[in-house]
Amino acid sequence: MTTAPHQESSGDDVPTMKKHSSTCYIRQNNFEFCGYKLKIARILGADLGVSAYVWDSGIALCRYFEKEKINFTGRKVIELGAGTGIVGILAALLGGNVTITDKPNCLMQIRNNVYINIPPVCRNRLKVRPLVWGEDQFNFPTDYDFILGSDIVYRFDAYADLIDTLHQLCSEHTTIYLATEFRTDNQSMTFHDVLITEYFNCSVVDSSNNRAIIVYKISKIGTNPYESEAAIAPEL
Numbered sequence: 001m002t003t004a005p006h007q008e009s010s011g012d013d014v015p016t017m018k019k020h021s022s023t024c025y026i027r028q029n030n031f032e033f034c035g036y037k038l039k040i041a042r043i044l045g046a047d048l049g050v051s052a053y054v055w056d057s058g059i060a061l062c063r064y065f066e067k068e069k070i071n072f073t074g075r076k077v078i079e080l081g082a083g084t085g086i087v088g089i090l091a092a093l094l095g096g097n098v099t100i101t102d103k104p105n106c107l108m109q110i111r112n113n114v115y116i117n118i119p120p121v122c123r124n125r126l127k128v129r130p131l132v133w134g135e136d137q138f139n140f141p142t143d144y145d146f147i148l149g150s151d152i153v154y155r156f157d158a159y160a161d162l163i164d165t166l167h168q169l170c171s172e173h174t175t176i177y178l179a180t181e182f183r184t185d186n187q188s189m190t191f192h193d194v195l196i197t198e199y200f201n202c203s204v205v206d207s208s209n210n211r212a213i214i215v216y217k218i219s220k221i222g223t224n225p226y227e228s229e230a231a232i233a234p235e236l
């Protein structure tokens with residue numbers, strides 16, 4: 001990963017800066033998806049690296065949920081590599097029972113954003129937990145309806161662990177949505193076109209930024225990719 005996303009570029013993104021401690025600052029960016037105004041705080045100066053940004057893939061996945069009117073009501077959802085937590089927070093606001101995960105050092109930033117954005121009466125539907133790919137996936141259930149991830153396909157050396165994690169968490173009823181930004185230096189295309197296809201069906205459902213960011217819908221091989229879609233269709 002070579003470049004950071006343009007945090008100040010989107011029209012609905014108004015940053016504010018607050019001092020958090022002698023070494024850390026909180027920078028807040030505002031977004032609006034599906035009628036919800038989100039205030040996403042990023043903790044700068046705390047060695048969070050790529051986790052201290054809202055990546056364009058995260059915005060693309062939220063826009064996809066908005067465009068497709070995805071309803072997570074009553075659904076069991078897990079987000080991997082959440083960073084700020086923006087995607088999982090929106091899924092919870094859209095009705096999901098959501099577990100937001102990332103490496104342990106990112107959880108304080110995510111919990112802060114949950115506190116800011118999720119009304120107290122809904123907080124029992126949202127958990128924040130450590131999940132390092134390839135290490136912690138066995139501590140989680142395997143009956144998720146949805147697995148979400150934005151810009152988590154970005155480091156070639158982590159691809160095998162990420163696939164193991166998806167495989168462990170995924171049942172025949174699970175729909176995975178991954179939004180990936182294609183960069184020349186990390187073989188993310190190989191992940192989607194070759195590596196993941198050994199175990200999963202992977203289809204493109206949306207793209208943005210001139211196809212630099214693609215949203216994939218993924219299911220375990222041997223399962224009907226339309227089955228879970230039917231399950232979320234509104235009652236006629």
Ligand SMILES: C[S@@+](CC[C@H](N)C(=O)[O-])C[C@H]1O[C@@H](n2cnc3c(N)ncnc32)[C@H](O)[C@@H]1O
Pocket residue numbers: 050051053054055056057058059080081082083084085102103106131132133149150151152154158161
């Ligand atoms: C580029 S950031 C994307 C953050 C967020 N999903 C977004 O779109 O704004 C990648 C995220 O994946 C997480 N990550 C990287 N390697 C991981 C691993 N082995 N286990 C768990 N999370 C990992 C990082 O901590 C980081 O938060």
